[in-house]
Amino acid sequence: MKLKCDREEILQALQMVQSIVSSRATLPILSNVLIEAGDEELTLTTTDLEVGMRKTIKAKVTKKGAITLPAKRLLAILRELPVSEMTMEATDQREIVIKYDASYFRVLGLPKDDFPPLPDFLKHRALKTPQKPLSELIRKTHYAISTDESRYVLNGLHLIFSKGRITGVATDGRRLALCEIAANVPEGFDRGIIVPTKAVNELGRILSGDGDAEIFVGENQAAFSANGCTLVARLIEGHFPNYQQVVPQKSEHKLLVDREELLAATRRVALLTSEQSNSIKVTLKKNRLVASSNTPEVGEAREELVISYAGEEFSIAFNPQYLVDALKNLDDKEITLELTDSLNPGVVRSGKSFLYVIMPIRVS
């Protein structure tokens, strides 16, 4: 293998793929990045066996070949190089020399045969969809994914492909975020998958710009491709809970609320909660929404928002973080807050595409 490439370009590519390399990988090969030189291009691949990531860039290849190198170390070297172009030449299966001017680095790696191959998705049919809405879908739902490892079906984002749309759902059993985007889903592509948290986060990173992303779904894996970068993820097997059943069919009160005002008020009121008493009270009064907290040994806070409301006065308590998570990831100026009473779930809607259900906190 011998090639010449632009330092900035390979550095960016490596930064993109190295994030899934675990610093505590149990297998040494998983700390490495696979570097493959093909026709006029260079491909970098990393994996932790759950997620794999691949990025291709241009390079002047004089001799094809492949090798794996320690990802973090290579990244550190590339960061420090003072030049814009350098050559890389493999001297044998497990050694590479990086040269510029009169300087060189001889880096030891492992042969490429030890590297677990990523499954090939080209044979699958692709779903093409613009990146921007997909990236929004992820931003508006990812925070609700459960972090409790023992409930593994909830440790991911549930993506449902159906005619004309993609629906994303995430829940941790206490709140649920749902976002729908329009998409040209090909016939026969209908299905639901659960993409694990790590892959969701990586996917959020690779989506940028206005171009299309491609989605491939296999038996146990899925691949997402955008901007020359491909992410392959092992899917979570199992049945995602029936989320439709937790969405309240009807709420008594529908309120239009300024999103940023509510977000800011919630954040401020939450300052006077504690780990043990982590709830804020939302009280509806005539044309007022009052957010308040009252924590023994801490203090109390109260904020008022002007809204249009004419019903009976009542209160409901929420974990403020749950409200903040949703509100800060939305864009609309106004959201709809739907409440019934202090025991029934609260609902946040933004436009036609976003829905968020929060279970209240009760005080026994």
Place this chain on the structure above:
Amino acid sequence: MARIKLLPESVANKIAAGEVVERPASVVKELIENSIDAGATEIWVEVRKGGVSLVRVRDNGCGMGREDALLALARHSTSKISEASDLFCIRTMGFRGEAIPSIAAVSRMELTTKEPGALSGTRISAEGGKVGDVRDVGAPDGTEVVVRDLFFNTPVRRKFLRSERAETSQIASTVISEALSMPRIGFTLIADGEELIKAPAVEKSLDRISSLLGPEIAKGLLICEGKRGAISLAGFISGPELTRGTRADQHFFVNGRAVQDKILSFAIADACSGILPAKRHPVAFVFLEIDPSEVDVNVHPAKREVRFRDASLVRDLVRSALSGALGGSGMFRESGVSPFADAVREPEDGYQTKGGGGVFERAPIAPPTVGYLPWEGSDVLLDEKADRFRPIGQIRNLYIICEDAEGMVVVDQHAAHERILFEKVMAIHEKGKGELQSLLLPVSVSLSAAEAALMDGYRETFRSLGLGVEAFGKNAVKVDHLPACLGDVNPERLVRDVLGELMEEGRGRAVRDGIAEIVARKVCHAAVKRRDSLNAEQMQKLIDDLLKCVTPYTCPHGRPTMFRMSKAELDKKFGRT
């Protein structure tokens, strides 16, 4: 006058009863095993009031003739062995000839039996071991033993029994364990008129596991097999997704006999180390078939323990068979899930909780040459406390090193956090007030009959601690809210862990507070973060909170939260004395 006398048989029988018949569950066990030895294909067990007022075991086995039946009530009478050498190759469940007379000695017993083909059956009544009425009766084929008023003549033993509920739960565990060992025999358990267990005869162990412990458990099991010389093993073990906080769901069977054995438990722990998170135990069913001459079952009067001639061989077999199953390709989240499984087999990899050992992990840390100071009654310290502890830094995200006027103090951050949360949860419990986070979808937890019987009585205690459990069908509960301070925990695992601990520890505690404590301990255990890196402020806060606790020096499990090394000791280490 001769001072040493031969004890009358009635006394000898009571002594034997003390060993064999420890509690109602032992009666159930002995009678079921007799039924199994009698070749029964259906066994019905009925108990009332925890088995104290009534235990009835009926089978459709071979029955006995009148003479045999009478003899059965005599001590050391058995059809199962005839000479001493038989003891070394026992193939039946029983052999000591102690069970029936021992049970009869401490109860009012009625034995009804009929051989197939005989015209009529025999019924023998006995009270306190004395045979009373013997007569012919009409009866179905097989044997029925009715034991009433257990321990009526040994009031002390009676006093040592646990609550009816606990005894019923123990009986259910016994029946489950026997039923697991004999899938081809149908088992029914009725307690106080309610059918707790109904396990129809099936061919495969896995079907039996499914009907006794629920299909969810059966689904989560991996098959393991192995053979070493004259010993063969067949069994099931759960992977990382189905684990328990205790070993209560590990069942061992040697030649069809349910046993408890440390060697086997250790072999399981060995097989799982590195695959399951620390302190979690897999659900396991291990069936060993071994040449009877290679194993001694005559170790324990109730035959709960066995001794292997070649223990290390058995241990190796169990360990290799189980770790083979756990480490087999694609174990993690069902077979063949990993797209990369072909290339690299690495079962541990999917599992993040286990700190993959870097070089630093294994670096030897100086042995703890200093014992921790219990600081009992050191009021001085409590008075001056917080501002005197200055955190310096963290070791491996586990321990916080602090400085105080007297030297160095090392705090176990996990234990400290546990103590803090524990006292907070207990405080909520005492005030009967807390914030409850409702769940979007109630989570159902299916229970074994034994767990369900236990849960029945403790539901209110669970609720008072903020764990919203409600009965959901016969052998399940539904959880619909949790204490809000817990954050993102798995409700199912929480409930199961608490129950598991109750099964193990419940005995003899002052129930309500005992339970509250277990729940609180589990609750905070679930919430505590283990390996968090903390900044200076967080460390200070943790230590301040800890010192505000009522008993800051131990965690809720009784381990120390901190120890001190005084300046003098440090000086000594460096030879500065």
